[in-house]
Amino acid sequence: MKPIEMRGLTIGYDGRIMVEDVDLDVNEGDFLAIIGPNGGGKSTLLKGILGLLTPIHGTVTVMGEPPTQGRRYVGYIPQHSSFDARYPISVREVVMMGKRRDAKGLWFCDDDRKDAIDALESVGMADHVDRHIDRLSGGQRQKVFLARALVGRPKILLLDEPTANVDKRSGVSIYDLLRELNREVTIVLVTHDIGAVSSYVNRIACLNRKLIVHDEPLITPDMLDMAYSCPVDLIAHGVPHRMLDEH
């Protein structure tokens, strides 16, 4: 059973197709980056995996189950968490919200609090447990949301543009953290920042309505042709290894 399987998946919203006829197998232990231009359907694809959007055609399964069931194995880190910065809430409470809701309990208990601290420790944020979420930098906030995803003990991590609102150094430390986590969980992230991810991931797929999967972290000219608006200028400048194959 693969963590995520898509067969002929076509998905969109408001009558518009954003992602068309996608076949994709995500294997256990994968660190897959899905790259592509803005509006290419990256976030839509993630919403399909999470069961927030219903497929128009085709299927998607998560741990062999439909997304609304399978998503209990998924830890999700959204690009823009839709929260209000003035919401009165501490870092600890944000992380505790990652506990699955089918574990019943009217109020949070001591176990929840302990798990939240463990998760914060694993991302190096345990010192900030009582701070207000709005007092954190973009990078720190992303780590808190990572802890919120981890506290539910996911088998798969899904990240939407994890470094979009983060300075470069924090971005590197987030990717280092993900590499560490990848020993135990399968990771799928979407980004348009291909330069940064290519030295961390083991597979890259390019999505611009259609998906082309590449089983090595290399960008091929074919992929660029198809996803013509991929940020070409980022490729092979100042990156630690060659991204563009011989051609």
Next chain:
Amino acid sequence: MTEWWDLLGVPLIQNMFIAGLLASLVCGAVGSLVVVKRIVFASGGIAHTTFGGVGFAYWLQSQFALAWFDPLLGALFFAGSAAAIMALPGLRRTVREDSTIGVLWVAGMALGVLFLHYVDRSKVVVVDPESILFGNILLVDDASLYVIAALTALVLITVTLLYRDLHMLTFDEEFAEISGVRIHALNLILYLLVAVTTVVLINVVGIIMVLAMLTIPATMAGIWSRNLSSMMVWATLLCVIMTVAGLTASLAFDLPPGAPIVLIMTGVLLMVMVGRHVLSRTG
């Protein structure tokens, strides 16, 4: 000569103070949820539809001799219906939420005017619309007080039982859905809580000024509260103090209770905001 404080011995006036305290309890709990979920305008819409419900109840009483159909029941029916319509997931996708709110708001008011116009006043005694809209310190009889107490208990029990889910829903709806919170059902429950709360509040401040009790104490509490439950407790305390002060002023100056309560709340909020601004600049 009787002084105004002698009026505190009048049972109807005492009822009003008890209603004010009960109203403060629901204000603290539901008002905080309304403020953090940013559904203040929706709450205003729900509150105003109760005018239609009050008119509907009087009309039923006069037309069909349904004496048991109390105006509070009518208000509950209309507010609950408006809440249910606003929470319809299909409607939320097709119509902008603030448009829905605006339509229900004015339709409710218009229905109220229409029903009150057709009430046969030889058969039922109708409270004057001004008291319904702006509040009247003599409006809460014993029967109403029992209804208010029951509704208050219902709201507080529901919020307590669903606190964790409501907390998740109001903080991050998308994440709550992924985590297994049934957000459509819970949104409906939240709007229904607002409906029941507004029915409690209209007894104290009248329909027009419900929003003040729902939003001002919670907004003030939100300035210094570090989490949702402490915001609820602070909002309740603030609401109790300011409501009692407002009702007392209403007695002392012979005013309808809504206006002094709202003005005291607004004034205190203003002072808190200015004080905070000054403190942040000097400290």
